[in-house]
Amino acid sequence: MDKTEQILExxxxxxxxxxxxxxxxxxxxxxxxxxxxxxFHDNFVGVGWDDLNLEELNKFESDEEMLExxxxxxxxxxxxxxxxxxxxxxxxxxxxxxxxxxPSASSxxxxxxxxxxxxxxxxLNFEDVLDGACPFTKRRKVNWxxxxxxxxxxxxxxxxxxxxxxxxxxxxxxxxxxxxLHSMYIKGDKAHLVLDVKRKENIPYLDLINLLKSPLDLMxxxxxxxxxxxxxxKLDIKVTLQSPxxxxxxxxxxxxxxxxxxxxxxxxxxxxxxxxxxxTEKESNLEIEGSSDGLLExxxxxxxxADSQRLKELEAIREVFNKLDVKIPKELKNLPIDTHSxx
Numbered sequence: 001m002d003k004t005e006q007i008l009e010x011x012x013x014x015x016x017x018x019x020x021x022x023x024x025x026x027x028x029x030x031x032x033x034x035x036x037x038x039x040f041h042d043n044f045v046g047v048g049w050d051d052l053n054l055e056e057l058n059k060f061e062s063d064e065e066m067l068e069x070x071x072x073x074x075x076x077x078x079x080x081x082x083x084x085x086x087x088x089x090x091x092x093x094x095x096x097x098x099x100x101x102x103p104s105a106s107s108x109x110x111x112x113x114x115x116x117x118x119x120x121x122x123x124l125n126f127e128d129v130l131d132g133a134c135p136f137t138k139r140r141k142v143n144w145x146x147x148x149x150x151x152x153x154x155x156x157x158x159x160x161x162x163x164x165x166x167x168x169x170x171x172x173x174x175x176x177x178x179x180x181l182h183s184m185y186i187k188g189d190k191a192h193l194v195l196d197v198k199r200k201e202n203i204p205y206l207d208l209i210n211l212l213k214s215p216l217d218l219m220x221x222x223x224x225x226x227x228x229x230x231x232x233x234k235l236d237i238k239v240t241l242q243s244p245x246x247x248x249x250x251x252x253x254x255x256x257x258x259x260x261x262x263x264x265x266x267x268x269x270x271x272x273x274x275x276x277x278x279x280t281e282k283e284s285n286l287e288i289e290g291s292s293d294g295l296l297e298x299x300x301x302x303x304x305x306a307d308s309q310r311l312k313e314l315e316a317i318r319e320v321f322n323k324l325d326v327k328i329p330k331e332l333k334n335l336p337i338d339t340h341s342x343x
Contacts, residue, residue: 013296015331019187025099025170033105035134046136047090054121089167091119117141183329191255195247198325210320225302226260263299266332268318
């Protein structure tokens with residue numbers, strides 16, 4: 001078993017997403033929000049210029065031929081090259097498994113989805129179109145995975161929303177989109193952990209300092225139960241705190257360390273038992289469904305035998321987390337924590 005396989009084996013009980021480094025990201029407009037609901041509820045995205053059907057477009061062997069055809073179909077269009085670039089993006093550049101964003105009217109909501117099909121031609125009912133249905137025949141199937149209110153959107157994505165092209169390549173915003181979609185993920189050689197800081201009032205300076213140094217304070221515990229060595233020069237933190245905001249912790253070495261940190265934080269904030277738990281005067285026992293020798297079970301074993309000093313250290317950090325209303329990734333909420341008393 002190579003190193004990668006060993007890491008994945010340890011993480012198999014942890015809800016971590018593996019993000020493809022090669023996937024691209026696209027913003028697709030919804031005709032000022034007119035077709036947002038239809039896109040969302042019927043699970044597709046579409047593009048107009050319906051005089052250019054797929055069968056005709058597939059016949060052209062060069063962009064020059066297609067551009068001349070566009071000029072014939074749309075003689076009043078002052079920028080036929082713009083139509084060409086948008087059509088090509090939708091029909092050839094967008095790929096299955098790419099991420100797509102669509103805004104509602106006034107961008108009050110942004111929905112994120114995964115492209116699930118190649119481009120196809122949709123047969124339409126003329127009467128439905130007259131009643132206001134989306135007339136776009138060139139479409140792609142989408143699995144919508146998350147919708148975010150504009151107020152809660154990562155502020156770094158506001159600039160992207162200012163683009164008014166029908167289709168915008170949003171791949172340069174991948175960092176901000178990834179952390180919107182995933183709280184725990186691996187992309188390339190980096191592991192990411194995203195924490196929501198929900199406090200709405202001003203954040204006291206000392207509380208912020210204590211929060212930011214908590215990963216370093218917790219690393220001795222993570223090292224002890226995970227069996228991995230922490231390399232402090234490979235830890236990075238990005239902070240976007242506009243009350244509320246986020247803290248993104250990035251680790252450039254073994255992801256076991258970072259997601260071990262997430263498990264410790266999960267205990268600090270609190271969770272609930274998943275599995276069978278029994279307690280007698282003499283012993284406590286926690287049986288996890290599908291338990292293994294992975295990171296989760298290592299943590300639970302450590303937690304059951306941790307000394308009182310270690311637990312006091314965790315309690316001190318818990319106070320900061322609670323004061324700033326730090327939310328641990330919801331992917332962890334159903335993982336077990338050992339709730340036996342310290343008597």
